[in-house]
Amino acid sequence: MSDLDNMLDYLLDVARGDMPGPIGMLKAPDEKGPLGEYLIKYVLDNMIATTGYPTYTNLIVPNPNSLAHTAEIDVLLLTIKGIFVFESKNYAGWIFGSDGQRQWTASLAKDKRERFYNPVMQNREHVRALAAYLGLHESAFRSYIVFSKRSVLKEVPADTSEYCVCQRPSLRSRLRNDLRAREALFSDEHFRSLKARLDVLAAASGEGAREEHVEQVREAMRTCPLCGKPLVERHRKSDGGAFIGCSGYPRCRYTRAAW
Ligand SMILES: [Zn+2]
Known part of the structure; x- marks a missing residue:
């Protein structure tokens, strides 16, 4: 593409709300990784500006049983219809990978290949940790693997109800269709409590995260995400296996795996 084509392409993106204007780009981080995340967040914020749905970037989610x-x-988007979890991938070249393969490949030329951990699996782990932290079933989440414009998705898995592998330019229309097709999942009250729990994570995720914030996350992990009572370890009657349950049982039936 010529420089003029590139420029027209960019201006079209700006007009569609897919890219920030020149001023916004000045504020963008200059490394590739953060830039991808910044652009995803930009698309989301643009789309949902009137809804009041919060977006979060670079959230550190603890494994419920070990902060290590x-x-x-x-990037994460909380909506009343579910939680969207975005994994940004900035590889250029042809992308090959399947659901079950541990390694995917980005191929720039015959002898120039890069392997990377299957992002569907990677984001599945993110969702699993977050589901436990928020006390939600994994079906309340949708995983988006978002590749940059410079890639060609040669052979990637087709969409499922769990995930979608796409390129950033199609992100907005995909997400819009997704949101249209979904029913409300959370009550206003539940939405607010999820937001409060995510806000605790966000405060503890920043670079200068203070110990008190980390302590708040630890505290949140020790309490039931549904009713706020302390969580306790329990054992199944059937096989003695351990799980985490709410001390408010039987009134509150929250449980999660102990892992
Ligand atoms: Zn509870």
């Missing part, structure tokens, strides 16, 4: 093991979520 964490997942980092690139």
Whole structure:
């Protein structure tokens, strides 16, 4: 493409709300990774500006049983219809991968290949940690694997109800269709409590995260996401296996796996 084509392409993106204007781009981070996340967030914020749905970037999600093991979520969108979790991938070239393969490939030329961890699996782990933290079933989430414009999705899995692998330019229309097709999942009250729990994570995820914020996350992990009572370890009658349950049982039936 010529420079003029590139420029027209960019201006069209700006007009559609897919890219920030020149001023907004000045504020964009200059490394590739953060830029992808910034652009995803830009598209989302543009789309949902009137809804009051919050977006979060670079959320550190603890493994419920150990703060040492964490997942980092690139971008998250909380809506009343579910939670959208975005994994940004900035590889250029031809992208090959399937649902079950551990490694995917970005191929720039015959002898120039890069392998990377299957992003569908990667984001599945993020969703799993987040589902436990928020006390939600994994079906309340939708995973988006978003590749940059510079890639060609040669062989990637087709959409499922769990995930969608796409390129950033199609993100807006995909998400809009997705939101249209879904029913409301959370009451206003539930939405507010989920937001409060995500806000705690966001406060503890920043670079200068203070110990008190991390302590708030630990505290949140020790309490039931449904009713706020302390969580306790329990054992199944059938096989003695351990799980985490709410001390408010039987009134509150929240449980999650102990892992
Ligand atoms: Zn409870």
